[in-house]
Amino acid sequence: MPVKHTPTAIIHSGTKGGKTACGEDTNKHPSHLVNTNEKLSCREEWVWVKKY
Numbered sequence: 001m002p003v004k005h006t007p008t009a010i011i012h013s014g015t016k017g018g019k020t021a022c023g024e025d026t027n028k029h030p031s032h033l034v035n036t037n038e039k040l041s042c043r044e045e046w047v048w049v050k051k052y
């Protein structure tokens, strides 16, 4: 399930308690991340998604 980084409103692929697909550690600021069904908006992950 994607997670939203609320301070930036960027949607990352990943789960709370782990790492996002772009390598962010969600344990650093767990209060900044909420589960969401919105489309990914993390540019680094767009590249990753296209590749695979």
Ligand SMILES: [Zn+2]
Pocket (backbone or CB within 6 Å): 011, 012, 013, 020, 021, 022, 023, 024, 042, 043, 044, 045
């Ligand atoms: Zn990301």
